[in-house]
Amino acid sequence: MSEITDRLVYLGSSQDVTESKIAEEALRTSQSGLARANVQLSAAQRLSQTGSFTWDAKTLELDWSDENYRIWDFDPAVPPTMAMIVDAFHPDDRDPTMAAIEEAALTRSPFDAYFRIVTRSGAVKYLHTVSMPIPEITSHAVFLGSTQDVTESKLAEATLKASEAELARTNTYLTAAQRLSKTGTFMWDLEEDEHNWSEVIYQVFGFPPRTKVSMDMIASAIHPEDMPAVEALLRRAAIGEKFELVFRVLRSGGEMRHAQVIGHRIGEIPDRRVFLGALQDITQQKIAEADLNHARAELAHVARVTALSSLTASIAHEVSQPLAGIITNANTCLRMLAADPPNLDGARLTAQRTIRDGNRASDVISRLRGLFTRKPATFEQINLNETVREVLALSSTELQRRRVIVRTELLDDIPLVLADRVQIQQVILNLVLNAADAMADVELPDGEVHVSSRAEDGGFVRLSVRDVGIGLASQDVERLFQPFHTTKADGMGIGLSISRSIIEAHGGRLWGVSNTSGRGATFAFSIPGALAAEGLSKQVAAMPERVPETDSPSFSERRNG
Structure with missing residues (x-):
């Protein structure tokens, strides 16, 4: 057992x-x-970046996780105290944060707050603390919570807000700049017929802001005469080409606006034809151009009358010669008819000479009427050599009176030019008379003016008038083309200025240089031939985009003329 x-x-x-x-x-x-x-x-x-903690609101004891020490940048070997925490709060956040903590402790309610602290190294951190009372402890408030370092997100948020504010300011400035410059921007999706317009474009077309726009609406507002050009633009856009166009808009109230549009395809969207561009309201510019052209036309008329006034003797001579011939021929014809028997053959021949002299007088009057008449520019194909001969015939007596010899070298192979005959006559007449004036004070037995024409590369035609007068000072050349600048005692100072405006309106240029060999100066102009100037009559006031290469100096800096 x-x-x-x-x-x-x-x-x-x-x-x-x-x-x-x-x-x-x-x-x-x-x-x-x-x-x-x-x-x-x-x-x-x-x-x-989230630390945890407990806090006894009665004893003020704190129990922190390692991450909480790292967030607050406190020494883990030193137990944290409320005094240390209060001292770490950012001065601007200390009072409101402490008030929220005290309120939570007093009412035993959850605590949720964002605040800043300043660490021992001086760094500013943004923290987010969430805590709630532990329900199992009923005698007093003991909180369990977490603190997260949200510095990066707060800085990112601040950066985003700053970017949004900057974007808002930029948009405000852009809108103001567009209003001042009357320029709007747009985005156009060709396939979807979607149009994103800025404010100015709505104003140009007279559409209510933020209206959904379609091509049909746009086409209905465009001037009918400009629709062919708009349709050509659409064809270019359909194959993805960039475009530029000036057209007119007829608003619903009947008001007309002029607009210039330019756009190009957005390369970052390869699968769809989406265009980005700008549209500018150039109505005031067009009105100003029309007023300027009218003023130029009036001034050109004054210049023509002024120039012709000095040709009074020449005009009288040109008219009196055929009139005298008519009278003589008429008397001769009467004698031949009164003879017994009548000399019919002689009378017939004399009558033919009478008709010839009558036509000659009529031609002189027609040329004078053309030069004196105010009328819009009429572009036609003319022979520059014939125009030179007409001007020289008109001014022959005046040039003889001044003892000026005119020698011509007019090449027959020059192309026809597309020009207004009267305006080109005015330019040639002005250059010839200026050459004669330049030789008035030169002690020469006979002054000589050399007028020549020749064809240039690119289909351009050049006409030069060379004298042996006083020449030009290089620093004064461009001043001669300024309005109302004159070297003559009785001059108006508008001849060369008007002449340059006329030549530039023909797509050409006018310049003057001192002669390199001998004395005197040469004034010349170059204008495009009829083929090179095709369509120029629709752009009378337009400057050429290019000029032919010549041996004359560059005048790109001469725009003050």
């Missing part, structure tokens, strides 16, 4: 050891799991 008792005791003792071992193993497993959980929690807090 004792053996059994001993055995039973032994067996009982063995059972106790087994349970202990199991308990120990369970404890170690629990501790290991807890350690892993703590490691994972610490890692998660580091990754999310």
Whole structure:
């Protein structure tokens, strides 16, 4: 029995050891799991920059996680206190944050606040703290919470707000600039017929702002005469080409606006034809151009009358010669008819000469009427050599009176030019008379003016008038083309200015240089031939985009003329 008792005791003792071992193993497993959980929690807090804490509102004791120490930049070896926390608050956030904490402690309510702190290194951080009372503790408030470092997100938010504010300011300035310059921007999706317009374009077309616009609406507002050009623009856009056009808009109230549009395809959208461009209201510019052209026409008329007034003797001579011939021929014809028998053949021949002289007088009167008449520019194909001869015939007596010899070198192979005959006559007449004036004070037996024409590269035609007068000072050349600048005692100073305006309106240029060999100066102009100037009559006031290469100096800086 004792053996059994001993055995039973032994067996009982063995059972106790087994349970202990199991308990120990369970404890170690629990501790290991807890350690892993703590490691994972610490890692998660580091990754999310979120620390955890407890705070006893009665004892003011704090228990922080490692990440909380890192966030606040406190020494982990020193237990944190409320005084340390209050001292770390940003001065601007200290009072409101402390008031919120005290309110939460007093009412045992959750706490949620954003605030800034200043770390020991002087860095400013943005923190977000959330906490709530632990419900199992009822005697007083003990809070469990977390603090997250939201500095990066706050700075990003501030940067975004600053960018949005800057964008808003930029848009405000852009809108104001567009209003001042009367220029609007647009985006046009050709396939979808979608149009995104800025404010100015709505104003140009007279559409209510933010109206959904379609090509049909746009086409209905465009002047009918400009529709062919608009349709050509649409064809270019359909194949993805950039475009530029000046056209007119007829608003619903009958008011007309002039607009200039330019656009190009957005390369970043390769699968659709989407265009970005700008449209400018150039109505005032067009009105000013029309007024300027009218003033120029009036001034040109004055210049013509002034020039012709000095040709009074020449005009009288040109008219009196055929009139005298008519009278003589008429008397001769009467005598031949009164003879017995009548000299019919002689009378017939004399009558033909009378008709010839009458036509000659009529031609002189027609040329004078053309030069004196105010009428719009009429572009036609003319022979520049014939125009030179007409002017020289008209001014021959005046040039003889001044003892000026005119020598011509007019090449026959020059192309016809597309020009207004009267205006070109005015320019040639002005250059010839200026050459004669330049030789008035030169002691020469006879002054000589050389007038020449020749064809140039690019289909241009040049006419030059060279004299042997006083020449030009290089620094004064461009001043001669300024309105109302004159070197003559009785001059108006508008001849060369008007002449340059006329030549530029013909797509050409006019310049003057001192002669390199001998004395005197040469004034010349170059205008495009009829083929090179095709369509120029529709752009009378337009400057040429290019001029032919010549041996004359560049006048790109002469625009003050």
